[in-house]
Amino acid sequence: MRLPALQKIPALQPTELSDVTQRAVEELLREGESQNTLMSYRSALRYWAAWYGLRYGVMVQLPVATPCVLQFIVDHAERTTPKGLVSELPAEIDQALVQGGYKGKLGAMAHNTLVHRIAVLSKAHQLRQLKNPCHDPKVRELLSRTRKAYAKRGAMPQRKDALTKEPLQALLATCDDTLRGKRDRALLLFAWASGGRRRSEVTSAEIQFLKRVGPTDFIYTLAYSKTNQSGTDLPENSKPIVGAAGKALDDWLQTSKIAEGFIFRRIRKGGHLGEALSPAAVRAVVKDRCALAGIEGDFSAHSLRSGFVTEAGRQNIPLAETMTMTGHHSVTTVLSYFRAQSTLLSDAANLLDL
Structure with a gap:
């Protein structure tokens, strides 16, 4: 026609x-x-x-x-x-x-x-x-x-140190009850406890994707990520923000009075909130808190992600559960994040002592 x-x-x-x-x-x-x-x-x-x-x-x-x-x-x-x-x-x-x-x-x-x-x-x-x-x-x-x-020559890529549970707690201890302290505590726990979020995922997090499921518990829907760039609706897109992480996030939202837009913002002089943090700011938060805590090592924003995977390995969390949280699709890739301390604690490394 x-x-x-x-x-x-x-x-x-x-x-x-x-x-x-x-x-x-x-x-x-x-x-x-x-x-x-x-x-x-x-x-x-x-x-x-x-x-x-x-x-x-x-x-x-x-x-x-x-x-x-x-x-x-x-x-x-x-x-x-x-x-x-x-x-x-x-x-x-x-x-x-x-x-x-x-x-x-x-x-x-x-x-x-x-x-x-x-x-x-x-x-x-x-x-x-x-x-x-x-x-x-x-x-x-x-x-x-x-x-x-x-x-x-053994010139392998240098990985950043992993922020496992113990050093992470040392960082959290430096976060006081100021607006900046509450933001940094919420940011560190949001990134770590939700599966080791990438820094771009942290800074692009918005209120519209956050759902309260309890007094201080949340579910965050990760609508877009490095491993889901097409925005496919998948069950593993839902990331729990519960326990200490949920409480820290609730405290930050209540104090900052953020009700829409980006969750993590710059704090200007006088305690005024600015625009969303840049991905580079997450790295700065990690490094600044490491310095305040007196933790030595080569830490960066990615240390939160590798730290979550390493801690999961240390605590013998099933690999499938870990991958659901991190969003990894490849077993080989997620295993590459494991650090020496997690393999030292595995049963396979201690067969003679079992």
Whole structure:
């Protein structure tokens, strides 16, 4: 059946995208992407542009040539020589990248960071449908051998220390009855007791997804997460905030008088509430409380997540229950969070003593 054309609406070409449609497509792609992912992509592309400009003296343009990607790898990956571990990035360029804010410190970047930088460049070529130098066999082979070289040297990624029950209680003891103290207590317990929430999940938590099921007990519906980016309605989306965690959350909400919007907010001078906390603020809360408690170690926001999994392992909580709380879909992934102390207490480690 043929439909009459609408005179006031210009007809589109079925084989082409209009400028308006192209912008809409790009906006939907951006909105559907994780904010953390977008930030990491921008940071990686900024680094590529800065490195390329300093290395070649011209602005970077896509597609990038394969030799450029190979140069990037040897500039940033350490290799063993008679003089020790070396890489090819000139000291002057390294210094300029640090001074410009593109790098955090001098020296070779972590292997995971190098792989991420290559992956982002590959994605940029893929989105523009350009010939992808990162898929070149030489690049793939060099990355594979580099990964094996790092593994042979025992250069494994450094994990943050786990905030298990005991150190967490020390952090909570530093939270006084000020507005900031009540917020930090509620935040730490919300993140830890609900299954080790990621920092972005904590800062994006909203009242509309919080349901009171008792005087001081709640159920929080995690509508969107790293492992459920499509917003699928699943039973495990419901996270209990009960016991000490529920009481701390109730105290914070009653004191702050937050009835809508984001749960965890900035506290300005004079005790005035501001906008929602940034994900980086969760890391700051953990580190500040660790300093106040006098706890030594390399702790960060992710320590809450690894601490929950580690403590569950120490207390022999069934793995299925732990995964329901954390939201992990892979047994291998969740097991990677277990720390040495949880394995030391397992029956498998003490077979001779049973």
